[in-house]
Amino acid sequence: MDTAKRKEMLRKMILVRAFEEKLEELYQKKAMFGSTHSYRGQEAIAVGVCAALQSTDLIASYHRGTGHLIAKGADLYKLLCECMGRADGYSQGRGGKMHMGDMAFGFLGNTGTVGATVPTATGAALSAKIRGSKEVVVSFFGDGAANQGVVHEAMNLAGLWKLPVIYICENNQYAMTVSLEKSVAIKRLGDRAQAYGFEGKTIDGNDVEVVYEETEKAAAKGRSGGGATFLECLTYRWDGHFGGDPGTGYRSKEEIEAWKQKCPIKRLKNILIQEGNLTEAEFATMTAHVYAELEEVAKRAEAAPLPRKAVDLGSIFAT
Amino acid sequence: MAKPMTKTQGAVKEMRVQEALREALRYEMTRDKRVFVMGEDVALFGGAYGVTRGLLQEFGQDRVLDTPISEAGMVGLAVGAAINGMRPVVEIQFCDLLPLAMDQLASHAARYHCMTGGRINVPMVVRNKFATRPGGGPSHSSCNHGAFIHFPGLKIAMPTTPADAKGLLLSAIRDPNPVLFFESHHLYGVRGPVPEGDYTVPIGKATVRREGKDLTIVTCGGMVLKADAAADQLKEKGIAIEIVDLRSLAPLDKETILNSVAKTKRAVVLDEGPMIGGISAELAAMIQENLFSDLKGPVVRIAAQPIPPPHSPPLVDAMIPDVEQVVAAVIRLAEGGRIV
Numbered sequence: 001m002d003t004a005k006r007k008e009m010l011r012k013m014i015l016v017r018a019f020e021e022k023l024e025e026l027y028q029k030k031a032m033f034g035s036t037h038s039y040r041g042q043e044a045i046a047v048g049v050c051a052a053l054q055s056t057d058l059i060a061s062y063h064r065g066t067g068h069l070i071a072k073g074a075d076l077y078k079l080l081c082e083c084m085g086r087a088d089g090y091s092q093g094r095g096g097k098m099h100m101g102d103m104a105f106g107f108l109g110n111t112g113t114v115g116a117t118v119p120t121a122t123g124a125a126l127s128a129k130i131r132g133s134k135e136v137v138v139s140f141f142g143d144g145a146a147n148q149g150v151v152h153e154a155m156n157l158a159g160l161w162k163l164p165v166i167y168i169c170e171n172n173q174y175a176m177t178v179s180l181e182k183s184v185a186i187k188r189l190g191d192r193a194q195a196y197g198f199e200g201k202t203i204d205g206n207d208v209e210v211v212y213e214e215t216e217k218a219a220a221k222g223r224s225g226g227g228a229t230f231l232e233c234l235t236y237r238w239d240g241h242f243g244g245d246p247g248t249g250y251r252s253k254e255e256i257e258a259w260k261q262k263c264p265i266k267r268l269k270n271i272l273i274q275e276g277n278l279t280e281a282e283f284a285t286m287t288a289h290v291y292a293e294l295e296e297v298a299k300r301a302e303a304a305p306l307p308r309k310a311v312d313l314g315s316i317f318a319t
Numbered sequence: 320m321a322k323p324m325t326k327t328q329g330a331v332k333e334m335r336v337q338e339a340l341r342e343a344l345r346y347e348m349t350r351d352k353r354v355f356v357m358g359e360d361v362a363l364f365g366g367a368y369g370v371t372r373g374l375l376q377e378f379g380q381d382r383v384l385d386t387p388i389s390e391a392g393m394v395g396l397a398v399g400a401a402i403n404g405m406r407p408v409v410e411i412q413f414c415d416l417l418p419l420a421m422d423q424l425a426s427h428a429a430r431y432h433c434m435t436g437g438r439i440n441v442p443m444v445v446r447n448k449f450a451t452r453p454g455g456g457p458s459h460s461s462c463n464h465g466a467f468i469h470f471p472g473l474k475i476a477m478p479t480t481p482a483d484a485k486g487l488l489l490s491a492i493r494d495p496n497p498v499l500f501f502e503s504h505h506l507y508g509v510r511g512p513v514p515e516g517d518y519t520v521p522i523g524k525a526t527v528r529r530e531g532k533d534l535t536i537v538t539c540g541g542m543v544l545k546a547d548a549a550a551d552q553l554k555e556k557g558i559a560i561e562i563v564d565l566r567s568l569a570p571l572d573k574e575t576i577l578n579s580v581a582k583t584k585r586a587v588v589l590d591e592g593p594m595i596g597g598i599s600a601e602l603a604a605m606i607q608e609n610l611f612s613d614l615k616g617p618v619v620r621i622a623a624q625p626i627p628p629p630h631s632p633p634l635v636d637a638m639i640p641d642v643e644q645v646v647a648a649v650i651r652l653a654e655g656g657r658i659v
Contacts, residue, residue, distance in 0.1 A: 058403065091436035101402075101435040108402055109431065109439060116427050119392055123399020123407075130355060130381050130405065137399075150423065153392025160387070315433045316471050318440040318495035 001209060003277045006268065007286075009051050009208050010278075013043040013265045014290045016067040019076070020239075022298055023066070023083060023097075027243040031302060033085045034096050038239035039067035041206075044264035045170050045233045046071040048211025049138055052219060053106075059138045060121035061110035063098045064170075064237075068140050073105040076297045086304040093307040094315070108137070114175075115141060115148030118167070122154040125165035125222075136164045136222040138215075144175025146189050155228070159197035164222030166215060167193075167230040170205060172237045177250040193230035205233025206264040236262075331512040339481035339513045340370045340446075340502065343488035344408065346517070348378050351406060354492055357384035357393055358410030358446075367412045368448060368507055394420035394445060398428045398497075401443040406492055414449035414501065415461045428497040429472030440495045444488070450504035450541055451591060451623065451639050456630040462623060464501050464540075465590070465597030468569055475568040476522050477501040479543045481511040483566055486520030494522060501568075505541030525572035527579060531559035534649055535579045537602050538589040539565040542640065546589055549645035558653055568598055576602070577609050584615045585652055591639055594622035616652045621645060 020040050026032040039046070042064075050059070050071035061068040069079055074090075082089025083097040090100040101109030108120055121139030128135040145151055146169055158165050169189050173180055186192075193200025199221075204210050211233060218229035236259035240247035247256065272278035334342070348354045355378075356371055362385040365372030375383040386393045390411055397407035411417055417424065424445065431441045451460045467475055474496050478484040484502070491498035528543060529550055536546045543564050550560035563579050565572070580586045586606050590599040603618040621640045629635055 060399070089436070090438065091434055094436055095434040099430075099434040101431065101439040103402070103439065108399065109435060111427060111430075111434075113422055113426055116395075116422060119395025119423065120399035120402065120427070123396035123401070124403035125399070126396055127400040127403035127405045130400075135403075137403075150391045150395055153387075153389040154395060156387060157389065157392055157396060161384075315437065317474070318432045318437070318442075 001212065003272070005051065006209070006272060007278065009047050009212070010265065010268050010272065011286055011290060012047045012051070012071055013208065013268070014287055015294070016043045016046060016070050017265065018290050018294050019066055019070055022080070022294055024239075024243060026084065026298070032083055036097075036243035037064040037241065038237060038243075039064055041238035041259060041263070042170055042172060042235045043067060044208035044211055045168060045205045045235060046140070048208040049140075049168055049215045052212045052215035053136065053138065055106065056134070057136045057138065057219070058106045058108050058121070058124050059140060060108040060117040060124070061140050062114065062117060062142065062145065063110065063112050064142065065110040065140070066097060069100070069107060072107055074102070074107065076294065077300055080297055080301040081304050084301055084304075085306060086301060087307045088304045115145035115151045117141070118145065118151045119154040122158050122163060122165050125158065125163035126161065128164055129161065134223050136166065136219045138166045138168055140168050140170065142175065143169060143171040143173065143180050143183070143189060146192070147183060155196040155230075158228040162225065162227035165228045166218045166222060167228065169230065169232045170235055171232050172235050174237070174241070174250065176241045179250070188232060190230055190232035196228075198228040198230065200230035200232065202232040202234060205235035206262045206267065208264055208268055330515045332515055333510060334481055334513050335508055335510050336478070336481045336484045336502070337368060337370050337507045339485040340488055341372065341374070342513065343485045343492070344371065344374060345377065347489055347492045348374070348382065353404060353406040354408065355382040355384065355405060356408045356410065357386050357397070359386055359388060359412055361385060361410050366410055370446075371410065390416050390419035391423055394428070395423040397443045397445070398423060398431070398441055401441045402431070402439055406442055408444045408446060408492060411445060411447040413459050413461070414447045414463050415458050417445075417447060417463065420445075424473065424497065424499070425467070425470040429470045431472075432496065433472060441497050442495045444491045444498045444500055446500045446502060448502050448504055451628045451635060452504055453632040453635045454630065455628060457627040460628040462592035464568060465592040465599075467499055468598060468601060472496070473569060474498040474522050475501065477503070477540050477566060477568060479506060479528075479540065479564050479566065481509065481513045482518070483520050485513050486518050487522065487566065489517075490519045490522050493519070498522065501540065503541040505544060520566065523567045523570040523572055525563050525565050525567070525575040527575065528562040528564045529560065531561040531583070533559045533583055534585040534587065534652065535561045535563055535583045536587045536589055536645070537563045537565065537576055539568065539598070540591060542589045542591050545640065545642050545645060548642045549649065552642070552646050553649055556650070558649060560649070571601070571605075573605065573609075576606065580606050580610055581613055584613055586614070586618045587645065587648055587652065588618060588620050589640060589645060590622040592623055593625050594620055595625055597622060619648050619652055621648055
């Protein structure tokens, strides 16, 4: 893969992580309403997948979704404003970080009901098929969502109708606090795809190049009428399920530490340095730029107004 | 954007509700390539009630899709297809099966527009058959329409006549919002004149089915027939009943309801669904809040008993309102209010 593309993926992964750290900081100082769902540790999946897509392709996300949005091209200011309940947010403060959507950048939406957007993505792929468009749709969801009934129904239909959808199952090992082995009797969720009649793979979700390559293959297959693909991406969330959950108690310190050693950012950075395509100084500058950019956005968002105290009944229906 | 075809020239054709619904689907599928139909047995078989008969042959398998038994899945896919440029019309065989798709309907489709700050629309229709009748039993003969009025963002239509069936379904398909479309089993076979061509009935607009000065019966769906039969009997007793047919449960046409009751000063609310927390409760509260000082008696509710719909005919008859009950309630209210 060409160096410029990989450097851009590196920068995006830093941005996704920096955004989560900013949210955590805002949460700690009570400048954010509701909770956070940190994506730290899983950055390679959002970034690798979205880098392999075309701008006309679509994604559907879930509660741990800020990384997907940033990778697909969300406006950082509108995104941060929405997390902070500000009037300038994507949903004008009505949705919060779990409830947004904007087709202007191919984002079908996310919601807090685990698994609920898997059929949304599948239906968008049905639309693509009926219209004969070349769009491919990505459905991001976690290992927890994999056990919801509606996910099974959607995947069966995707297999039946050979829909251009890529199921990206981010297996971060825990559905909130319950581990995968306490949730399912099988070892690999990727094996389920076979039962729906399409290809399923379990891949290293912390290797952004692998994620990119597998998504690119799945997208090409979907675009040429080959139907759906299920990619179980093995990964780990460094933090708790939500802000305020230390993430320990149900996970050992050793386990967390071992996964931190598999940091997706460090991994790509080291490869680029070994190849002579990146220097430590360059990496430091890249990181500083990302954090400075985000600092600037956060300043504006913190100064942005909250919505007026008013009920807008006109907001319920489209006209 | 698809353009409307020729406006109706006043020509009407006699047909049943089922046929009027099919005519609406055919008309809109011809006019608008974005419209497609999916559901259990809708393609080859033509739908459990024959509403989609012939559509597969006319529009092909890309636009008329038989689905496996997956209510949540098909409604969920409709949401995604709607967001991504299509106009899905889903058929659910019984309203009893809507709860299987409840999350997708009530927490997802209904909230999308508002929760995305108006950035995303979900233009989809979910048709379903409802009515409490013998032989259906607890899982195939519910009237659960009242449950859905609790969810802002869902429009709810319920046609009575063949003309309204066509007009409301055309409006529902063209609406940029999710519309839940309740079709009464009692009414599928009812015949009536249906305007040809581009005929729409607005969602959110009730109609006065019968004019009268003494008392208003506010009702919907199959109960309109019973209200009408009761009104015939009461006419012989010198009581002139006005019937307001809701046609839409959401948005509710408060204006038409309140105008009628303000005139007659007496109201009976009649519903086939359970009384507690249902549309009858909402109507009674709404009328009394707005017209308390004008009313000559309490707003009387007549609705289904709070039991699961039974199988056997006498048990069904005991559960849902009958004509005699309506007549008796009106006479009680009339005597209290001294109409006669």
